[in-house]
Amino acid sequence: MPLFTMVKRALANVTGKPATLMYPATPAKQYDVSRGHIVIAIEDCIFCGNCQRHCVSQAIVVDREARTWEIDRLRCIICGVCAEVCPKDCIFIEPDYHPSSVGPVVELVQGPPAPPKVEKKAKTEE
Amino acid sequence: MNEQKHTVIEIAVTDLLKKAEEYHTKGHRLVQIGCTPLGDRYEINYTFTTAWDFESLRITVHDGDEIPSISGTYWGAFIYENEIHDLFGLSVTDMNIDFQGHLIETRVPTPFKNPPKVTIVSKGGDAQ
Amino acid sequence: MSNQIVVPFGPQHPVLPEPIHLDLVLEDERVVEAVPTIGYVHRGLEKLVEKRDFKDYVLIAERICGICSFTHSVTYCNAIEHIMGIEVPPRAQFIRTIWMEYSRMHSHLLWLGLTADAMGFENLFMNAWRLREEILDDMEATTGGRVIQGSSKVGGIRLDIPDEKLGEMVDHLKSIRPLLEESNRIFTHDQTVRHRMRGLGVLSKEEAWDLGAVGPTARGSGCDMDVRSTGYSAYGELGFKPITFPHGDCLDRCLVRSEEVLAAVDLVERAVAKMPDGPIEEKVKGNPDGEYFAFSEQPRGECMHYVKANGKKNIVRHRVRTPTFTNIPPLVKMLAGIELADVPVVVLTIDPCIGCAER
Structure with a gap:
């Protein structure tokens, strides 16, 4: 009896499809909610620094003066807390993974120049 | 919300061994021993239970005080101590088994008492 | 009188998934005494709570362990919620329970595979991990992470599972159930497994209780000890019964886990059937002030998170007593008196997770 089970299993393994994905040829599995890597829509960013303060692994550095947003990909644990606390909702989690690397990966995103400050017009009623 | 019953009893350090012995004869098991640093003093909780009604003995010690070991009563207590x-x-x-500081071999000795300096990551990352 | 020699075992060893070091004192081939050393992966996560916001710390609490991750975050949340008196909505409780049971399934399947690998049963190893992959797929589809879910937060959960997806999950579990039963049957009846594990590393019921064994290690020795029977999260409404085996040897600890996988499938099915509607999170206002000991049942056993807060954003003390840590004294007792060649299998049966034990 065990022999039959064994033969059945062996035949199924020989004739069936492999249980694994042929990875580089077939892309890895992905779902809509998969946490792959963090991206920012820098044009909406107001450089408040909320993401830097809440980042549990200190991967984000925001510079308000130079208007830059910087992420250290190797420190980032892709928890998504930055996306949650962003007041302008301009940080997103993309489902695909960042490519592997052999050295430090620090990405600097330069924001657009600050819009000219709207001068407060002193209303004079005369 | 499910409250688990937990009674905390504050006792003096000298009563600890006697109390632990009492719990042992009553058939309690040792759940944990945990230390809480509170500035100048430390609180140590010894938690026991028979079923799901937890009881904690709490002693307060200061730096340099000697704590008697309950590993004579509860053999497994050596790991927490x-x-x-x-x-x-x-x-x-x-x-009963004294590792003399070699159970958890950290690079910084007694890391929870003298925490190593925390560095803030600067721009450009710190991965070299 | 034969000579005693000391054989170092670990921290790097093919059978050990994580670094624990044991100094084995041998007399011929027999272990007389074992002295454990840990500390190779101490990260000081408990201390980090003093530097981070208590709400963000959930994500760090989850990363204490790479396998029973979700249960750590839920236990931490439970502690904070009890201190602050937050009533978590029932739907959040049920979904948390479903994810906890999923992590139990994947942890146990991982362990069953590793055990099969430790005794040289490669086919069973791959079979178990193949089944685990199916569980992980559902986890990723619902939470976004394969093993680090990151979907629990103080006051509820971050992501809801739509009702259609819950139905699909149950159908998927139904379809893999025969395969799980098949693997369970192999662990119960196969001659290879029995021969390798029966009567090995025996821990009697009294010893298990006295030394503080928890989880499958205690249940394999006949101790009826499972925190889920206290009914935290939604377990109280699902009708839970602990699984115990009487012999206290390696095979029984293995069978407890093997049976718990099937029990977890049942629990998920019951939870989906009773799933209430409603909100998934409760607003959190203010900072915690007080202390609480939160207990939960992880795949590896009873886990305790002690939180002490003083009304500030940073918590004073977060102490985690993980199941592996308290299972080390029973392991030392089990190792005394067995053959050197059996040590890897016996060490594996407490499911050592040193990352957990050291935090």
């Missing part, structure tokens, strides 16, 4: 010794630098006397 060595942990307290290794992380907080408190001395526990008469442990």
